[in-house]
Amino acid sequence: ILCWIYDNNKITIEGPTDLAFSEDVATRFIAYGWNVTRVGDANDLNMLDRAFGTFLKELERPTLIIVDSHIGYGAPNKQDTHSAHGEPLGEEEIRLAKRHYGWPEDARFLVPNDVPTHFQQGIGKRGKDLRGAWMARFKDYQAKYPELAGHLYQMQHRQLPNGWDRKVPVFPPDAKGLAGREVSGIVLNALAATIPWLLGGAADLAPSTKTRLTFEGAGDLTGSNPSGRNIHFGVREHAMGAIVNGLSLSKVRPYGSGFLIFSDYARPAIRLSALMEIPVVHIFTHDSIGVGEDGPTHQPIEQISSLRAIPGLMVFRPGDANEIVEAWKVIMELRHEPVVMILSRQAIPTLDRMKYASASGLAKGAYVLADPSDGYPEVLLLGTGSEVPLCVQAHEQLAVEGIKSRVVSMPSWELFEQQSEDYRRSVIPPDVPARVSVEQASVFGWGSYVGTEGHSIGMKSFGASAPLKELAKKFGFTVEHVVAAAKAQIARHQPHTTIAQR
Template identity: 55%
Template sequence: KYDPGNPHWPARDRFVLSCGHASMLLYSILHLAGVRAVNDVGEVLDELSISLEDIQSFRQLGSPCAGHPEYGEAAGIEMTTGPLGQGVGTSVGMAIASKWLSARYGQPGLDLCGYDTYVLCSDGDIMEGLGCEAASIAGHLKLSNLCWIYDDNRITIEGRTGLAFSEQVATRFESLGWQTIEVDDANDLPAIRQAFETFRSTEESPTLIVLRSIIGYGAPNKSDSHSAHGSPLGEEEVRLTKEVYGWPTDPLFLVPEAVRPHFVEGVGKRGGAAYTSWQDQLSQYRDAHPDQCQQLEEIWSGGLPTDWDELIPVFEPDSKGLATRVSSGQVLNGIAERLPWLLGGSADLAPSTMTLLNADGMGEFSADDFAGRNFHFGIREHGMAATVNGLALAGLRSYAATFFVFTDYLRPSLRLSSLMHLPVLYVMTHDSIGLGEDGPTHQPVEHLATCRAMPGVLVMRPADANEVAEAYRVAIQSGSPTVFVLTRQAVATLDRSRYGSVAGVGRGGYVLVDPEEGTPEVILMGTGSEVSICLAARQQLQADGIAARIVSLPCFELFDQQDASYRQEVLP
């Protein structure tokens, strides 16, 4: 179910090329299918998303045909892939999004959100730890709209998979609750078609199609060998392969005249008819359920309800205060009541990260209730992060939570959140050496620096409860992934009649307090729980006759984006 003329159709089936190194397969299909380009405001253009000229510039600077597919570079690329395991992991979130949207917004005879997710994956995806976590989550949740096609060519860069891999893959997936279908020959099209029909008729489990293939099929000197994996075939081998196929050797790039009309008659007509039918359903839905339709259209467009931040709490001054993980939980729940498509969960740490949505109607997402907004990811940090990326790709506002030290377990998916510009919220608690009793294994000493080093990620380390509230307000509207770094220990809630306004959080940093008289002789700059230490140091300095300014800098990235005059004003 895919309309090349409307590649951003919300109800389209998704295809994820998890083995991103096979990117030319995706680019070729997008070109032959006539997938249309889409501009930055979502308008479909009368031009191809991938032209033949783009294909000819494969892997070159400025080409949309990068070595690995990049989300946003061309319509039809559903996500950035390349790091093995990320595609299969994110596909779980895509499948969940369809189930959740249908459960929340579907009406009898009017399901605008149902779609299937297909993934082409490799031996590497199956071997990766993330692939195992994702398969376990999908099987447990019985995601019957998810199909992985495992390209079982038994070749890796170093040689045959038998060097390092001897699992019975189908048996393993069956133990995880998957339906498995084995196709012995990748060229047996009727068998492949039957496998897909079996998948589409299955209602209780995800499906793995084990597709036995030969890498470099038709290449007389490199077929079924690792030399066809990690390097180009070469000009002479390409010529010989074309001879095996009975294909003209010239020109170098050839699309016979009959091919494009064949695609138009197939996927083009089927997809166009399905899209037209969906538009009719959308019109009926809008008339019958206007409020729900408005929410769906905001989800699809990336918008927010006008009152989404109405219930964000304002915290009264309190010298004892509370842990920023606690205030975060209160803020998250306030937002969730006004933002119905905010959902997420924790890697078995919700009571500690304070991320459980506890208002009436929130519910728990499970195989028995696809409408729940609280997710239980188990001890699968990497699988959790990849899943919430998939939710975000469907337009949902998602969050993931664990201890800050465990960002190491999910970092590749956080990096993809950044590369794809997904506004995922990462709620990371138990910050710094304030976690003393748990010892060095749980003290995230180096993690703050490594998160700040990642381009495109906002790292929010708020100093008190009201900075937490403002940090969420900024993050929800930013369009970037945000890492919240939050304390387990209590920190004072500052009296904002005596200290600077939390509106300064939106600029990344601000003057919290200046000397009562005169010019500061020293500036103390802090983030998170260290701001309280800076304030205590200021009092000591003041007693010693030294005038000090205190600067709270909760987000380095936002502060760096401010103009030079503002930065100079705060930090002269």
């Protein structure tokens, strides 16, 4: 049961709240179905005690306690003013406030000797007793239900059960492939079936994001079914982000999902998950101009770059079905890092891993997917997500023409940057300056990998409403365009020689 205390001091940084706020907060929360009570004076301890007692007796609804207070209480010249909100009181006003409280006016950081004792005998003892009672209760629970107690211990310590990934499939080569969101849904269900505390949902988009848990017993989380694993957040991206943050703090492993274009609504909560270092999983599908006819209002451009800019947030944009599998394996073992998983709406070919490198290379953030059959690469093709198979096709075409290229799949820049310098240089060799990056998103950030003399094929404008094939042609996401860019890079970086030298 939830209790929320609303401090009603009627002051904002700019002045009185009635400058811009006339809402009847109590009526609004009553309309939500909350239990609402009010304390007319923040210093009335008897009324506060009574309000908390009302909360403790309410077992069906959350409680809002509206407490009327005075900002800067006791400071004679600053009480009930906006200057008490964001400015220091100043030496003289502090002295006057201390006089109001009957406190030694010249004392600084004064903590009377009785205060630590009071806290130790109150909060300290109460906390110790509660902890001891909890541990005794858990010990009894452990004796009666050893398996469930084991789950609770693992959950609280952010561990995983034995065999947690045993149901995760391996996907065979498939030229047609599967949509990234579809593969992720399959993997998510396989993981949740073996990890009881993995749960989540979508901002009213689960049928599209493929995040519904469908195995027997998953169910919906409702008031009458608290064990349900599917959460219906409604059209509330920001609230969804805040809720999954709170769930993560309780040590369950939550995820929320939506369309990538709507990640902007959830951004403050996503940022806080990084700030708090909690392993929330934010799943975003419909990741590019690949949404086609939905047009530029629904086609993400700058979102991937902006998410990569958040410190401590790990962004994954896997390139085929088996990279999605490996991404989930990495994600589930994270204990402090939040993740954004970015997935395609459209089908992506599943690469033949007997011909190309294992998708397990994803664990290092970026890896060499394909190399020349003989010799050193003349040009590097760097890609993420649905553009990785495009880079592979260009690589094959270049090989037919006798040009040696390397394909580097870069699903997670953040993970790649955590690797040793030797590894990073082995994947993107400094002595191969001819480089082309390919990503259906803003090119912002790719300069770190292609350099000032490299070339980035990406989005430098908003998208357009048209079938995906037409959009790919319009914006240069074709084999022909990638091949031409690779050749231009080689020509640009070849040493200039004279006819006589040749």
